[in-house]
Amino acid sequence: MHADPRGVLTGVHFLDGDHACCEGTLAAGARFAAGYPITPSTEVVERFASRIPTVGGVFIQMEDELASSIAIQGAVWGGAKAFTVTSGPGFSLMMEHIGYAAFTETPCVFVNVQRGGPSTGLPTLPAQADMMQAKWGSHGDYGIIALCPNSPQECFDLTITGFNLAEEFRVPVMMMLDECVGHMTEKVVIPRAEEIQVTPRRYTKKPPAEFNLFEADKTLVPEMVKAGDGYRFHVTGLTHDRRGYPSMNVPTQDRLVRRLLDKLKPLAGERAIFEASNLEDAEVVVVSYGITSRVAQRAIELARKRGIRVGKFRIISAWPFPERHIAELAGRVKAFVVPELNMGQMVREVERAAAGRAKVIPINHAGGTVHDPATILKAIVEAAK
Amino acid sequence: MSEQLLEVECEIPEGSFNPVEPFLRTERIPHIWCAGCGIGTTVNCFTRALIASGADLDKVAIVSGIGCTGRVAGYARLDSFHTTHGRAIPFATGLKLANPELQVVVYSGDGDLFAIGGNHFIHAARRNMDIKVICVNNLTYAMTGGQTAPTTPSHVISATAPYGVFEPSFNLVQLADACGASYVARWTTFHVKQLARSMEELLKKKGFGFIEIVSPCPTLYQRRNKMGDGLDTMKYYKQASKIRNGAPTGECNLTKSGEIVVGKFVDRERPDYYELLQAQMRESLGERYAEPEVGCSEC
Numbered sequence: 001m002h003a004d005p006r007g008v009l010t011g012v013h014f015l016d017g018d019h020a021c022c023e024g025t026l027a028a029g030a031r032f033a034a035g036y037p038i039t040p041s042t043e044v045v046e047r048f049a050s051r052i053p054t055v056g057g058v059f060i061q062m063e064d065e066l067a068s069s070i071a072i073q074g075a076v077w078g079g080a081k082a083f084t085v086t087s088g089p090g091f092s093l094m095m096e097h098i099g100y101a102a103f104t105e106t107p108c109v110f111v112n113v114q115r116g117g118p119s120t121g122l123p124t125l126p127a128q129a130d131m132m133q134a135k136w137g138s139h140g141d142y143g144i145i146a147l148c149p150n151s152p153q154e155c156f157d158l159t160i161t162g163f164n165l166a167e168e169f170r171v172p173v174m175m176m177l178d179e180c181v182g183h184m185t186e187k188v189v190i191p192r193a194e195e196i197q198v199t200p201r202r203y204t205k206k207p208p209a210e211f212n213l214f215e216a217d218k219t220l221v222p223e224m225v226k227a228g229d230g231y232r233f234h235v236t237g238l239t240h241d242r243r244g245y246p247s248m249n250v251p252t253q254d255r256l257v258r259r260l261l262d263k264l265k266p267l268a269g270e271r272a273i274f275e276a277s278n279l280e281d282a283e284v285v286v287v288s289y290g291i292t293s294r295v296a297q298r299a300i301e302l303a304r305k306r307g308i309r310v311g312k313f314r315i316i317s318a319w320p321f322p323e324r325h326i327a328e329l330a331g332r333v334k335a336f337v338v339p340e341l342n343m344g345q346m347v348r349e350v351e352r353a354a355a356g357r358a359k360v361i362p363i364n365h366a367g368g369t370v371h372d373p374a375t376i377l378k379a380i381v382e383a384a385k
Numbered sequence: 386m387s388e389q390l391l392e393v394e395c396e397i398p399e400g401s402f403n404p405v406e407p408f409l410r411t412e413r414i415p416h417i418w419c420a421g422c423g424i425g426t427t428v429n430c431f432t433r434a435l436i437a438s439g440a441d442l443d444k445v446a447i448v449s450g451i452g453c454t455g456r457v458a459g460y461a462r463l464d465s466f467h468t469t470h471g472r473a474i475p476f477a478t479g480l481k482l483a484n485p486e487l488q489v490v491v492y493s494g495d496g497d498l499f500a501i502g503g504n505h506f507i508h509a510a511r512r513n514m515d516i517k518v519i520c521v522n523n524l525t526y527a528m529t530g531g532q533t534a535p536t537t538p539s540h541v542i543s544a545t546a547p548y549g550v551f552e553p554s555f556n557l558v559q560l561a562d563a564c565g566a567s568y569v570a571r572w573t574t575f576h577v578k579q580l581a582r583s584m585e586e587l588l589k590k591k592g593f594g595f596i597e598i599v600s601p602c603p604t605l606y607q608r609r610n611k612m613g614d615g616l617d618t619m620k621y622y623k624q625a626s627k628i629r630n631g632a633p634t635g636e637c638n639l640t641k642s643g644e645i646v647v648g649k650f651v652d653r654e655r656p657d658y659y660e661l662l663q664a665q666m667r668e669s670l671g672e673r674y675a676e677p678e679v680g681c682s683e684c
Contacts, residue, residue, distance in 0.1 A: 031677060032483050034475075053666045056675035064506040067475035070468060074448070074479025077466065078487065079679050082479065101468050165532070180680035227464040227480060228487050228679075230443040233461060245413060245465075294574060341417065348482045 001162075002202050003027050005193035006055050012189050012323045017182040018043035020152040021111055021175065022176045023190060024159025025083055029198050029365070030109070031057030031079040034071035036064055036090060040179040041113035045084040046174065057180070065090040069097035073106045074134060079226035081201070083109035088117045091130055092094065099138030101172035102260060104235050105214070105222065107201070109162050111175040114341075115183040116367035126179035127367030128290055129342035135319045141257050141266040146174040146319035148275070149287040158316070161273070164199035169263055170221050176318060180291040180370060192229030201226075204345045208232065214256075217244040220263035264320050272322035275314040278304070284383045285329055286337045287350050289315040291370055296339055299376035308384045318346060326353035335383035339363035339376050358381065408442070410462050419457055419616025421607075422576035423600030424454055424521050428461070430577055431519065434584030443490045448477040451498035452528045453602075454521040454543040457492040469500030474509045477516045485659055485680050487581070488517070488588065495522040495536040499555055503535070510564035513592045515522035519584070520595070522557060523602040524639070531605030538641045542609050560652050567592030569634065573599040574624035576608040576647060582605040583649060592657040599645055608617045609643075 015023070022044045025033070031052070035045035049059040053303035059082070062068040065086055072082035086094060091112045103109055114130050116122025130137075134146045145165050147156045155177060162173040202210050204223035208231045216222045225231040234244040239256060241247040275293075279285065280298075286295040293314045303310045313329065315322060326336070326349075335358055338347040347362040355362055363379050365371050395619055409432070418424050435442065442566060449458035451470035458465040465488075468476045474490045481489045491498075494656065498520050509516065525543060526532040530546040535555045542549055553637075561569045568590045572580040580598060587594045601607055601618035612618065630648040637646040656664070664672040 017546075034479060053670055054673045054675055057663070060478070060482060062475060062478075063504050066472060067505055067508075071475045071479035071482075072473040072474040073468075074466075075483035076479075077464075078480045078483030080483035082483070096469055097472070183597065226484070227446045228444050228484055232443070232462050232464060234465045234467070237458060237469055238467065258533075360430075373588050 003193040003198045010194040015188045016185045017152045020155040020188045022047040024156040028160040028163035032075035034068040034084040038090045041087045053085035063092035071092035085111040089375035095137040105170035107166035114178040125368045131345040167199040173380040192250045207305040212242040233369045267320040273316040278311040285308045285311045298373040304379045321349040323353040329353035330357040337361035409649045419655040421603035421605045431580040437585045438588040446472045450493040452494040454494035474505040474566045496526045496534045502597045507564045510566045515657040517594045527602045556638045561595040562634040568594035570649040571597040573622040628684045
């Protein structure tokens with residue numbers, strides 16, 4: 001299905017990542033946002049607040065992030081595509097509702113423009129230190145999708161992808177920007193509405209008497225309904241059966257939790273989103289994402305000029321982790337170099353997928369600025385020896 | 386006595402019909418509430434109010450938080466949402482704004498709405514969000530075993546105040562009034578007729594409406610405080626309640642065993658959030674303002 005043209009600002013623009021992300025939400029069909037101000041993410045909802053009244057929708061500034069992260073879910077069950085935006089401290093407050101969205105299979109989008117932490121940390125400076133929190137921050141076992149753009153153009157494009165995946169898999173999707181990507185201004189091309197693919201909500205066509213809100217077909221993803229359509233459905237954060245009724249027993253728990261994880265498995269393999277180059281002859285592969293991938297690009301180019309056979313694997317869909325691709329590479333390369341603006345988060349996933357078959361070299365940085373390409377280059381040179 | 390009761394033959398005349406049943410997910414009965422609990426009584430009143438209001442039940446959504454009253458959503462045959470602890474109101478806010486034709490009712494307990502969820506209550510009342518909040522106030526955290534709530538009166542013994550509560554409690558109707566609620570009333574589970582009528586009025590009232598229902602928790606509140614069983618509590622409610630419609634809410638504090646002022650205290654006209662939003666946008670944007678459409682994610 002094509003995008004609703006009312007939300008699409010077709011043209012060539014000069015935008016920062018936050019603003020481009022906002023245009024992505026509008027193009028994707030988001031007509032409801034709830035937010036609470038926090039640096040460096042606020043520009044996303046500031047732009048939404050300015051744009052949405054002429055597109056047709058609602059922005060509400062809530063009293064805190066707890067409220068924002070659940071108001072969007074109310075809006076989703078009311079029939080809207082909805083999202084919220086935050087950064088580290090706010091993301092911490094949203095954790096319970098990420099679990100609620102995952103467990104109730106509420107399709108929605110959380111934008112996290114990452115800044116240095118822990119605690120109040122570095123409000124105006126970049127980090128990539130919420131990557132594990134995005135997957136594991138809420139209690140219990142659950143699945144989410146996380147995407148990592150590295151440019152304003154990708155903030156636009158991938159936000160649309162994020163909304164589409166949220167609808168396809170009925171999951172919360174995390175847009176994991178960082179302060180640099182959020183505040184970096186570049187050319188952003190917004191195509192015409194008919195060139196933008198949008199995934200509509202998969203509303204059931206079954207009559208109420210035959211419909212079960214949590215009964216999945218072979219895709220493992222159940223169909224949706226919205227309030228007011230006569231289905232008289234029930235949604236709960238308790239362990240629930242296919243009707244959505246609380247059913248707190250071991251078989252129901254096992255079946256439900258496994259399905260919620262299994263439905264996302266394609267993202268670890270054939271549906272993983274990544275950018276790769278020079279992998280054919282690579283001895284060393286630099287695995288990176290977000291702003292760090294742009295610094296790594298410079299190091300990779302310098303290394304190849306020196307004749308080092310180094311390849312690039314840029315993670316775009318970080319969760320589910322593209323482990324089948326890393327595992328395949330681990331069988332034929334000497335080493336992975338993993339620079340991150342954190343003290344070693346996604347590198348643990350690389351290690352897990354490599355399973356000892358290739359060396360894994362973390363290049364950690366506590367955040368506040370980006371890596372020096374020379375640091376990454378040095379690691380590539382060492383790894384290639 | 387209970388054995389005698391069991392021996393009484395109960396004949397249900399053919400064709401008889403409980404008017405409440407169509408509003409309940411009868412396949413989920415028996416419910417989890419204890420004998421003598423007041424929540425079921427309030428649900429009965431609520432269903433009667435729904436009937437009397439003539440509402441299209443397909444357009445009524447009920448949202449609960451966590452706790453004993455939080456389970457109400459699960460028994461109501463409506464679009465029903467059992468959300469997280471304290472967050473029924475912001476969930477309801479999103480639901481209402483995305484789908485303004487829905488009648489959105491928040492049905493939850495005092496701990497859920499006024500401790501962990503207190504911030505959301507005051508802001509929804511301030512905004513005059515068009516949602517109806519029904520609070521069953523059993524003066525304690527019942528689901529978790531009878532701990533001190535922000536509503537627990539002084540000198541009451543609770544699981545976490547074994548020597549008696551000494552911190553001041555909230556007067557919920559005064560709080561709602563002060564925050565700007567359009568409709569504020571209080572009843573007890575003894576006042577079933579008045580409560581059902583008040584709920585009907587609430588459903589018809591535009592803007593943020595609030596009803597507090599003082600309700601027994603015989604298992605964890607009355608028993609621990611040697612206040613008898615459910616029946617004794619009904620007698621207390623009957624004897625101690627004074628109907629004072631329009632009473633200044635500041636004079637309606639609840640105490641351990643004193644007077645319970647009940648009635649409708651506030652019924653005022655204020656534009657609700659959505660009306661204010663639309664008026665502002667029309668004023669600022671004129672014809673450029675685009676009315677939101679329900680379910681536009683389908684388009």
